[in-house]
Amino acid sequence: GENVEQHPSTLSVQEGDSAVIKCTYSDSASNYFPWYKQELGKRPQLIIDIRSNVGEKKDQRIAVTLNKTAKHFSLHITETQPEDSAVYFCAATRSFGTDSWGKFQFGAGTQVVVTP
Amino acid sequence: GAVVSQHPSWVICKSGTSVKIECRSLDFQATTMFWYRQFPKQSLMLMATSNEGSKATYEQGVEKDKFLINHASLTLSTLTVTSAHPEDSSFYICSAKRTEAFFGQGTRLTVV
Numbered sequence: 404g405e406n407v408e409q410h411p412s413t414l415s416v417q418e419g420d421s422a423v424i425k426c427t428y429s430d431s432a433s434n435y436f437p438w439y440k441q442e443l444g445k446r447p448q449l450i451i452d453i454r455s456n457v458g459e460k461k462d463q464r465i466a467v468t469l470n471k472t473a474k475h476f477s478l479h480i481t482e483t484q485p486e487d488s489a490v491y492f493c494a495a496t497r498s499f500g501t502d503s504w505g506k507f508q509f510g511a512g513t514q515v516v517v518t519p
Numbered sequence: 520g521a522v523v524s525q526h527p528s529w530v531i532c533k534s535g536t537s538v539k540i541e542c543r544s545l546d547f548q549a550t551t552m553f554w555y556r557q558f559p560k561q562s563l564m565l566m567a568t569s570n571e572g573s574k575a576t577y578e579q580g581v582e583k584d585k586f587l588i589n590h591a592s593l594t595l596s597t598l599t600v601t602s603a604h605p606e607d608s609s610f611y612i613c614s615a616k617r618t619e620a621f622f623g624q625g626t627r628l629t630v631v
Contacts (some may be wrong), residue, residue: 505616
């Protein structure tokens with residue numbers, strides 16, 4: 404089955420700096436990679452995702468890059484703000500239309516703390 | 520976006536009793552839903568896949584007789600924790616899928 408590893412487990416950054424979180428996956432059939440932000444006691448919220456036919460995707464201050472050959476993908480947050488403080492999870496799953504679609508293997512999570 | 524609602528949001532029960540958690544897709548039909556468990560400061564771990572009209576598929580290490588899943592309609596899946604023990608205390612989250620996965624708000628279960 405799929406195994407997703409995520410690093411670092413904690414990340415402290417000064418407001419305005421960039422944050423980078425990295426994940427690797429094991430299942431070469433995985434081709435959908437979402438990133439979720441979870442605040443304490445709340446549900447995970449999708450912040451960005453990428454499919455394997457794309458190498459990079461950007462949405463304002465958030466970007467995700469994917470290296471399918473190396474089986475790793477990264478989340479980049481630029482100009483961090485205190486409200487970016489949360490736990491971030493990467494995940495991997497097989498594509499829409501397969502039985503495995505939506506069945507996520509999550510990374511262990513990264514606690515991001517943005518200090519003013 | 521689509522809405523997935525979970526009920527209750529939190530529940531406290533006595534050891535040995537059973538607790539039912541509901542997961543509803545409010546504005547779309549979901550033939551498949553997923554149940555996850557999240558212990559404090561840990562990741563979401565997939566417990567089982569809930570299939571409408573058929574038996575759930577459980578992940579390795581998850582006791583199917585302890586965590587009963589019923590998916591009787593296209594908008595409702597239920598997870599029943601039977602004979603709950605303190606070690607079952609956790610955050611349980613369901614998800615339903617369309618072109619993306621939508622998560623319920625989670626249920627905080629505390630067994631005392």
